[in-house]
Amino acid sequence: MECPVTGIKTRFGNRVSHANNKTRRTWEPNMQTKRFWVPSENRYVRLHLSAQGIKQIDKQGIEAVLAGMRARGVKY
Numbered sequence: 001m002e003c004p005v006t007g008i009k010t011r012f013g014n015r016v017s018h019a020n021n022k023t024r025r026t027w028e029p030n031m032q033t034k035r036f037w038v039p040s041e042n043r044y045v046r047l048h049l050s051a052q053g054i055k056q057i058d059k060q061g062i063e064a065v066l067a068g069m070r071a072r073g074v075k076y
């Protein structure tokens with residue numbers, strides 16, 4: 001999964017045991033589904049975001065984040 005706001009994706013690496021055996025593992029982003037009210041469009045928008053993306057919307061505002069997503073060509 002990828003966050004449409006921050007671009008965070010699944011990361012890959014190794015799980016390393018005490019005996020230094022290495023096996024592949026993944027780190028999944030903390031994805032949440034959240035609904036935001038967009039006053040300019042007079043409707044709710046449901047987005048599947050990472051927790052970091054939600055914080056970014058809280059700081060910048062939903063209007064600014066959606067404008068940036070539109071500029072990058074991301075559908076929402």
